[in-house]
Amino acid sequence: MNKLKNSLQQLMKPFKNSPSKEELDEEELEKIAQQEQKLFPYETLVAATRDFHLTHKLGEGGFGPVYKGKLIDGREIAVKKLSHSSTQGEKEFKNEAKLLARVQHRNVVNLLGYCVHMEEKLLVYEYVFNESLDKLLFKTNRREELDWKRRYEIIAGIARGLLYLHEDSHNCIIHRDIKASNILLDDKWVPKIADFGMARLFPEDQTHVNTRVAGTNGYMAPEYVMHGHLSVKADVFSFGVLVLELISGQRNSSFDMHTDAQNLLEWAYKLYKKGRSLEIMDPTLASSAATELVAMCIQIGLLCVQGDPQLRPTMHRVVLMLSKKPGHMDEPTRPGLPGTRYRRSRRPSGLSSTVGTSGYRSDQSHTSESTSNTLTTTATTSATTPGVEPDRGKRPMLSEE
Numbered sequence: 001m002n003k004l005k006n007s008l009q010q011l012m013k014p015f016k017n018s019p020s021k022e023e024l025d026e027e028e029l030e031k032i033a034q035q036e037q038k039l040f041p042y043e044t045l046v047a048a049t050r051d052f053h054l055t056h057k058l059g060e061g062g063f064g065p066v067y068k069g070k071l072i073d074g075r076e077i078a079v080k081k082l083s084h085s086s087t088q089g090e091k092e093f094k095n096e097a098k099l100l101a102r103v104q105h106r107n108v109v110n111l112l113g114y115c116v117h118m119e120e121k122l123l124v125y126e127y128v129f130n131e132s133l134d135k136l137l138f139k140t141n142r143r144e145e146l147d148w149k150r151r152y153e154i155i156a157g158i159a160r161g162l163l164y165l166h167e168d169s170h171n172c173i174i175h176r177d178i179k180a181s182n183i184l185l186d187d188k189w190v191p192k193i194a195d196f197g198m199a200r201l202f203p204e205d206q207t208h209v210n211t212r213v214a215g216t217n218g219y220m221a222p223e224y225v226m227h228g229h230l231s232v233k234a235d236v237f238s239f240g241v242l243v244l245e246l247i248s249g250q251r252n253s254s255f256d257m258h259t260d261a262q263n264l265l266e267w268a269y270k271l272y273k274k275g276r277s278l279e280i281m282d283p284t285l286a287s288s289a290a291t292e293l294v295a296m297c298i299q300i301g302l303l304c305v306q307g308d309p310q311l312r313p314t315m316h317r318v319v320l321m322l323s324k325k326p327g328h329m330d331e332p333t334r335p336g337l338p339g340t341r342y343r344r345s346r347r348p349s350g351l352s353s354t355v356g357t358s359g360y361r362s363d364q365s366h367t368s369e370s371t372s373n374t375l376t377t378t379a380t381t382s383a384t385t386p387g388v389e390p391d392r393g394k395r396p397m398l399s400e401e
């Protein structure tokens, strides 16, 4: 105990106004120890957010409201109050949160810690200065702040963050909800992926009352929407949608360009096939865009949103394509549209997609890099033998933006 006391007192040294040795009583030491374990006392969060005052609210997603706060040491935080519908026990929640707090990368939001107070569960994140990408990209008066260089850096940063989650973190983490509002931008416009690991904290999402939990319309891969097949390639699909949104400044979920295309992906693909892909570019990028790079990013975006998950590149390949001039890039096939079955590339091109079929086969090799040993999977997939994907996954719930 004395050893612990000494080392904690050492830790306290750098803090301003830190109490003298004598003043540190047992209770205070415990408080410090709690911080070390990333467990925040509820009162600290109440004080930091002025009792979760409405003026501190940053937004609200499927998991509950998020509040901005300030700790007494000056650090700014974002506190997410998880909605009550999570039936996960306190112990499991703490275990998962501890695990997620260890996930650290320049392009992933830092989870500082967590808190349990009676029925309430809260997550404490670092506050990210420029908040989420959707608040800029889809606002006509703000999107000019995102010139081409920034957008390119955002694309490359998200790709690196996602690669880390998929391949470099201790376990493979499938994000499941990559979208513009889950990309936060710091004061230097470095993108940070938010809300990773949510499926881990909400393993019982089939009973979740708020249906946003399983993903967001416009970003979900068709095999996931229709059959609940969740793999890293579902994240690759969402990433591709985000790339095309960043280049065009258009939301895929509310696409309305008065064209014959039913969504952003189809529009981009049709223009690409005619050799006119640059026409999707946001007009505000005209003066800053490096057209060769823009064209390359459009092609990468289209490769990521292909209907066949097997044809989509891994994030490793995406990072490679973005980091240097790729000698050769594949030709993208048709984008996957929710409600359509993808067309295998070796099929004759005359065959059209079928709507609402359940013909997704379980013998596809994308399983090798998908659900085994994953941190973030649906309840169904996590119950499977490593490396073996079930025939049918759980049908996820749809959500509205």
Ligand SMILES: Nc1ncnc2c1ncn2[C@@H]1O[C@H](COP(=O)(O)OP(=O)(O)O)[C@@H](O)[C@H]1O
Pocket: 058, 059, 060, 061, 062, 063, 064, 065, 066, 078, 109, 125, 126, 127, 128, 129, 131, 132, 135, 181, 182, 184, 194, 195
């Ligand atoms: N760490 C953070 N720093 C700054 N803003 C944040 C942070 N986390 C969340 N936000 C803001 O709060 C909003 C609500 O977040 P969330 O509950 O995750 O819902 P969603 O991601 O579906 O919009 C986000 O859109 C974002 O603008």
Ligand SMILES: [Mg+2]
Pocket: 061, 181, 182, 194, 195
């Ligand atoms: Mg979010």
